[in-house]
Amino acid sequence: MDGRFTRRQLINGALAVAGAAAASPLLAPTTSAATRPYPVTVPTLPWPAANDIVARTKLPVFPDRTLSVLDYGAKGDGKTDNTAAIKKAIETANARGGGHVVVPKGTFVTGAVYLKSNVDLHLAAGAVLKFGSDASKFPNVLTRYEGIECVNRSPMIYAYKESNIGLTGLGTLDAATTSSWNKGKDREYLESLVADGIPPEKRIVLGSGYAMRSSFVEPYACDTVLIQGITLKNPQFWQLHPTLCRNVTIDGVRTDASTARSNTDACDPESCDHVVIVNSNLGAHDDNIALKAGRDADGRRIGEPCQNIVVADCVMNGNWGAITCGSEQTGGIRNVYAYRLTVTGETKYALYVKSNTLRGGFSENINLDSVSGTFVRSIVYVLPDYNGQTGSFVPRFGPFTVSNSSSTKCGQAAFNVRGLPNSHIRGLRVSDCRFDGVANTDNTLRYVDDLRFTRTTINGEPV
Template sequence: MDGRFTRRQLIKGTLAVSLAPPIPLAHRYRVDVPTLPWPAANDIVANTTIPQFPDRSFPITGYGAKNDGKTDNTAAIKKAIDACNAAGGGHVIVPAGGSFLTGAVYLKSNVDLHLEKGAVLKFGGDASKFPNVLTRYEGIECVNHSPMIYAYREKNIGLTGSGTLDAAATSSWNKGSDRAYLETLVAKGTPPEKRVVPGSGHTMRSTFVEPYDCENVLIQGITLKNSMFWQLHPTLCRNVTVDGVSTDPSTAHSNTDGCDPESCDHVVIANCTLGAHDDNIAIKSGRDADGRRVNVPCQNLVVVNCVMNGNWGAITCGSEQTGGIRNVYAYQLTVKGETKFALYVKSNTLRGGFTENVNLDSVSGTFARNFVYVTSTYNSQTGGYVPSFGPFTISNCSSTKIAGKTFDVSGLSNAHVHGFTVANSTFNGVSDASNTLKYVDNAKFTNVTVNGKPI
């Protein structure tokens, strides 16, 4: 990213700034979060920094972008972002009306990429427009084609507005799931920067939006469509806010998790409609040997006032949890459709890691399998790393339908679940009124009914 400009570019940038209307700061820099029933969760919200941006605007049309749906705007968008960053920050505006075709967009520090209502960024089918970058594929670091929106070691970045990101055209190149190839490279001791996927004869999909090792990230208001893989994937970041975002519930492509915070600290996900053909939110921290090498937990997360419309877990922890997961608070979630679990926690003795202090309050809806499912034998994989689970707390929750058991929670004989507490909850429409609690210590139920009968 070159910050140098010719005199003509500087003049052009100045004109772009002066002609753009100012953006009211109050519209984007506040996030409405109710008071949560846990003091620690309120502290997480209070201490998660939301980035602020100077009140300067850089419309991409001022740098040559055209909204005809066929002109390649990759260079024009880069020029607008570079100018915004060089000026000390502000808002790069994608104006309403028509589609702007582009390759990968790299966000720089102090830049807010703002999509006006009706604006569409359409990501293209030319793989060469998505250069190689450091990323994580299913918990393993590697070099792959850039996500559609990417940033690396940047600070104070935003992706905001009420426009749409559409990745449909990337289906021509954004394919593959050959994680096994990466695992062979890890076993050989190949460093991440030499685990280069493009050109290797193997293919692995790129995520949609991925800030990597960034600080102070705001993703607000946008709609994602036609993802080929995980939709929002903040990785190794600090202070991430996802607010009022809609992700794609389509069944056209598998593994399109709504939001996957991985090895992040202080994450607030609020007021979202999370559609997915997989998990709604999947909290992760690396896989197996490579996860142990990086060894960074995902911790201090709040999920509040969201609608969950994916077909696996509303809140999923793992299976890539080798670096550990702790301090998760989910409040006022409405689950609909064919979502299988309210809480899905999964690991095995190959993955190891821990998931501890996970709390759900006021989660309601229909569930295609269980309300809570905790497994220590995921995919029957085994190794020498015993996972650690618990405590888990469930309160003020309810269901109108559960196709299986309400609770199916299992530890291991040598690694019990460390606490499982349920209180003030009413579960109706439960197909199997029995519950499985295996190798669970300190299980406690207070004022809990299943199909009208107390546990």
């Protein structure tokens, strides 16, 4: 039986008042009590270091105070603009010291939502935040577009330098209507500004004649974040994009693959430290989880790695990597632990690592255990010359471990792992694995040091 971390259990019960939150802006009096919205269940992991990461990743704690957006003028009729009402409810909760701002059942049209410190935005079952077609309701904010800092239209849910924040409940975020303005992929324009030495606050997308999409949910430079229970539908770009954050927990989230457009990674922690992603069903039309750390010169300017990441008990239903490192990994990626992942649908790789000598960076100490399912291409694909881009920044890869894992289908070779002549992969260890349904039993393994296959078979034959 799996062990459980008692520190991650609910304190003083669940948010029982959520279903009745329409009655008053202050259903619960201000008290010294504090609650977490729901328990977060994390299994005991097979790596002591991963258990330490879970134990050290702080969860937010909110005052036992509940406000309803209805009491600030919101209407869940599917047509009223609720941007100001939701903002007022969140600001009031913040001003009173924090609490739970509840969106009850109904469809609430809104512009960008800005989360503030000590506030949990809680979507009750049947609640829908429907983000609108009026681009003016999504003001300019500092963000990162494909690893480059700039000023662009706000993500649907955004926070900047806030702490102790939550986005919870059984409701839905729907970005379908934003398709009228949330478009474009002119990253080359940003790259030209970086080359010209333009600082981030002056890399303003709006009015430039170029367009770049906005992420769906993006806490930026925040500390102690919980995203729990919600469903995301109709994304236009990256879905969950915590950036330069610490202490992020993502639990029980569903991203709907059936409504995803191209380039809609489910979850992209970027330059974050201590991230726990558990019990989630991650669908995408791209990577399931893509760990990132900035791009090229702008990534080197910031120089923040993405590190101390735990992923457990998730279903992966995107069409590229279950766990992907890069390609925006200039600041580096380290200490990643993925456990009990079920891979379904058209996912190509269990582990996909990609960089080049323009991007540089590193992916080191990446570990997979108990990963199973179908893979359109390979179990592990390490690509050191992604997109053929070249420069003078040699990436570093490894060590990588895969253990206790299996496949019922693998459309190419199980392992396609390549280092560089001047930067060998520093370890690939595979143990106690059974890979069946493998189309090509000739693995590609080049410039790999400390290569070990132990008690592992491919199509029934020992490696």
